[in-house]
Structures are given as C-alpha cells and as structure tokens.
Amino acid sequence: MSRRTEPGTIVTLRRAEPGESPYLAHTSQRAFHSSTVEAWEGWFREHTGVQRGDTVVAEVEGRRAGNATALGLTMALAGRDIPMWGVAGVSVPPEFRQRGVADAMMRELLSWMRSRGEALSMLYAFKLGYYRRFGYGLCERLEQLRVHPSQLPGSRLRTHVTEMVPGRDMDTLRSLYERSREAMTGPLARDDYWWETRALGGAPAGAVYRDPGTGEAQGYALWRVPPQPEFPRQEMHVREIVALSPEAHEGLLGFLAAQGEQYAMVTLWTAPGQSLPWLVEHGVVDAPAPWLRYDPMGAVYAGAMARVVDVAAALRLHPSASRTGLRATFGLDVSDPTLDDVLHLDVNLTPDAVEVGAGALAAERLSLGVDGLSQVYLAATTTAALRASGRLHGSAKAGALLERACEGPPLFVGALNAF
DSSP states (O other): OEEEOSTTOEEEEEEOOTTOHHHHHHHHHHHHOOSOHHHHHHHHHHOHHHHHSEEEEEEETTEEEEEEEEEEEEEEETTEEEEEEEEEEEEOOGGGTTSSHHHHHHHHHHHHHHHTTOOEEEEOOSOHHHHHTTTOEEOOEEEEEEEOGGGSOOOGGGGGEEEOOHHHHHHHHHHHHHHHHTTOSSOBOOOHHIIIIIIHHHOOEEEEEEOTTTOOEEEEEEEEOOSSSOTTSEEEEEEEEEESSHHHHHHHHHHHHTTTTTEEEEEEEEOTTTTGGGOSSOOOTTOOGGGGGGOOOOEEEEOOEEEESSHHHHHHHOGGGGOOOOOEEEEEEEEOTTSSSOEEEEEEEETTEEEEEEOOOOSSEEEEEHHHHHHHHTTSSOHHHHHHTTSEEEOHHHHHHHHHHTOSOOOOOOGGGOO
C-alpha cells in the first residue's frame, strides 16, 4: 500500500520477504550507525521475536527508504502472560529523513495490529514526544543505583551464595525467573534464544543463592564487567536480581556489598521505590559535582513506552478486570491520534468477568487520550494524577473503577528484557 506524507513524497509500504535480511540489516546499520551489518543481519535472522512478528519495508520512488519491525513477544501482566508487540528497529537512512517515512511505517504497523485485535504494543523511544504522536505513553520508570559496594547492606547470608555456571545452572535460572514473573508486570517470557543471546549474552557472570537448610536455589544475580576501567577501579554492572525469599534478597545484596576490594562501583536497576531499602548510605559514585549538595542516591530513567492498541481486547485480557468482585458500569471516551474519531466504550464489571462494547450509555464516564489510558492500564500513574495535569476529564467514580480493573504492580521490563 502507499501513504502520502509530505508534499511530493509517496511512501510505498510492503512486507519484508524471505531472504531479505541482508538488505534490512544494511538499512538499519546505516540508520543507527551502531553495531555491524553482520550483527543486524543476525538480529533479523535469529531473533525469535522477529520471526513471530511483522517487518514492514518502506520505498520511495522504488528505493528502499526504511524498515520497522513489530516483535511478537509474550509479557507478564499482573502475573498473567499476554501477547505484546514490541516495535523495534525503526530505521530510516539519512537521505530519507523528515519525509514522513517513519510516520508511515508506524501507522502501518499499528493498523496491522489493530486489524488483528491485538491488545498492547511497547517500544523504547529516541524521543518521547515523537511516539506520543502515535498514542504511546511513558509507562516504565527505572531507578538505577551507582554505588560503592560498601553502600549496600552487608549480611552473613552472603556465605550461601555460589558461582553461577551457565551449563550447570541454566535450568535453575529459568525456573527462578519464571516463578518471579508470577507476581510482576513487564518481564518477558524467554525462549532459548533470549536466554543464550540476550540474557547471558548481556550479563555472562552471576551468582546463585541457595537455602542453607535444603540447598534449594532461591535467587540469583547476573552481571557484566566492562573492559574499562581496569582493576582496581573496575565496575560491576548488575543487570538482573531475582530473589524468591527475603533471605535470598539479603544474601545477594550482602554478596555485592563484599566486593569493595575489586569494584569501585556497582550499578543496579530496580523498579520504582525498590531501591530505598537497598542502601545503607546515599551517594552516587560518578555523580557530577553540582549533584553532591543534594545528597544524590541514584538516578531515574525513562524505560519503555506503551500503548493499548485495541482497548476492548486489552481490558478483557487484564486479569484484574475479571476479578474485581464488583457489579458496576462505566464508560470510556478515548481519543487516539492515529484514528479520526473518538472511541466510545461502555465497560460492564461483574464479580468474575468484564464485558466491553461500543456505546456511550454509561452515566459515569472518563474522557482521556490513549496514552494516558495506557499508563493507567500498566499502573504507571493514576487517574487522579492525569486529572490534575489536565489529561483526563469526567467522573471520579469511573476513574476509581478503571483503576480497580487495572490493578497490578507497576511496569518493570528490566534491563535484560529490553528489546
């Protein structure tokens, strides 16, 4: 199909064909100037999310002008696995920039998802404002500690931490990770490709905490040590901590706290609010001088953006919506920058189910953008916060019902699940 963008530019869109990965890789490498063409080709050929997904190719006047991929992924949502489409590799070579090529590809991918009744899409933005134009809202807030090991709490439980050996401990890591996902929103289901290439490829070193009584593994940490700086100022970049018991959590942090003779800095990524009990002293090892007067303890980063694609399908998928224990009805009037009309829906909650249909009969209603709805859906914000910022209007009762239908932990995809 073709989309007219800026005056004089017609972007023709088609699906990528088998065997086209060398051309896709060349375009992506030129667009990002990161990694190598060979690495990009491996991404297109080997990434199982690419194989399950959809790649669109843009052409202008018969020349390849870009490509973008929707990865077919599975994500935990309040402990339930749901399909999620991760938009990645939105690539436009320099000579086709600012001609509407990326816009056309994004609209085509969203149209494809909508035609399939898909519920949710996520991406990592080079610029938040750009992707808000397509209905995405910032839904993941990451906290990073950049501390000396002595700033972490020591513990004698560290003596129950053993080396992680990939071949021997792979099944253990998988089991612990899957059990941890049962109470979370964000972590992806990992196949062999993800564990071998993305997880252990990004964090090849690790440790496992074992219960001193049973010997059963209860947690692990995975990290990498960059080549610079060298010993004795090395850095330990912890990419993932999984702990199924308080003892495992204490033991793993105690293990990290004992590494001060080798590492000048340990970095750790956490979900919002989790880092507060991890520190016994504030401070950021490499903080700029102006920060020091404010006693810094870490940094906050923007993580994944997300958008609900099919609102009705998303509400039906959310596990909390079908177990509210309520009988109530509310309405949603959702504006979507990729659609011409406002979407009017009535939502009927019963104690063990949710029904969603087109309509505007419910008296208690909310009016908001799909980006704000997506933030509430993934517990990234509240309806009160959206109302205070002028991004939501309508009934407070309807807002409370929407939050009840979307209850769950805040989105935390994590460093080793970044796509």
